[in-house]
Amino acid sequence: MGNSTRSWNDLFTDPRFHWTEPDPGVAETVPRWRDEGRRAIYDLGCGAGRHMAYLQVAGFEVYGSDVAENGLGVCAGYMREAELPGRLVRAAMTACPFGDDSFDAGIATNVLNHNPRALLQDAMDEIHRVLKPGGEFYLTVLNTWDWRYGSGEEVEPDSFILAEGPETGILHHFFSEDDVRAWVSDFDLLELRRDRGELTLSTKLDDRPVVRDAWSVWLRK
Numbered sequence: 001m002g003n004s005t006r007s008w009n010d011l012f013t014d015p016r017f018h019w020t021e022p023d024p025g026v027a028e029t030v031p032r033w034r035d036e037g038r039r040a041i042y043d044l045g046c047g048a049g050r051h052m053a054y055l056q057v058a059g060f061e062v063y064g065s066d067v068a069e070n071g072l073g074v075c076a077g078y079m080r081e082a083e084l085p086g087r088l089v090r091a092a093m094t095a096c097p098f099g100d101d102s103f104d105a106g107i108a109t110n111v112l113n114h115n116p117r118a119l120l121q122d123a124m125d126e127i128h129r130v131l132k133p134g135g136e137f138y139l140t141v142l143n144t145w146d147w148r149y150g151s152g153e154e155v156e157p158d159s160f161i162l163a164e165g166p167e168t169g170i171l172h173h174f175f176s177e178d179d180v181r182a183w184v185s186d187f188d189l190l191e192l193r194r195d196r197g198e199l200t201l202s203t204k205l206d207d208r209p210v211v212r213d214a215w216s217v218w219l220r221k
């Protein structure tokens with residue numbers, strides 16, 4: 001699946017990957033997007049759908065895509081249970097199945113860093129393409145201070161296939177600040193924030209305090 005040696009489909013058979021709490025940056029941004037009258041939102045790499053539900057309840061028309069069929073299956077079930085429309089499509093992030101200038105805004109939380117370097121720019125170019133002029137995008141990616149940096153096999157500079165924890169076998173790219181800035185240079189960079197704190201997601205390892213270190217990035221086309 002993609003370029004990871006372990007399939008995301010396998011991970012979604014583990015309920016620990018069915019996250020439900022929204023990312024804090026999504027929760028922070030939603031009221032402003034709503035006040036600005038943004039309507040069509042893209043959840044790129046929607047996984048089990050925590051934001052598909054959250055954003056729809058907040059009043060947006062939300063479209064999700066993901067490469068993992070099992071993730072989309074969990075997400076669709078969750079949407080049915082919540083009696084929300086499931087506008088879901090299976091696609092790689094380097095080939096978003098939407099037309100140019102489709103969305104008022106979008107998100108990709110903990111998704112884009114699962115790419116080899118050669119595809120990172122393709123994924124960013126796709127985000128640029130599907131956003132309307134003035135469209136905004138919020139994303140999170142891990143940074144080079146994260147606790148997992150250096151774990152497993154380094155397949156490219158700052159990219160590792162993890163050798164322990166629930167995401168064993170999955171490729172993770174860790175971004176320096178310069179790396180992020182160069183990557184998003186086709187956009188206006190509204191904010192680049194370092195978020196460091198105890199990992200509270202259900203994929204946290206047992207019995208270990210784990211400090212996640214990531215970039216939260218707000219962009220405008």
Ligand SMILES: C[S@@+](CC[C@H](N)C(=O)[O-])C[C@H]1O[C@@H](n2cnc3c(N)ncnc32)[C@H](O)[C@@H]1O
Binds near residue numbers: 071
């Ligand atoms: C850590 S999960 C995050 C899911 C969701 N965004 C969230 O925050 O709850 C990473 C997601 O990226 C998806 N993914 C990984 N590689 C992908 C690719 N090449 N194209 C599209 N999605 C991909 C996985 O299937 C998975 O759903």
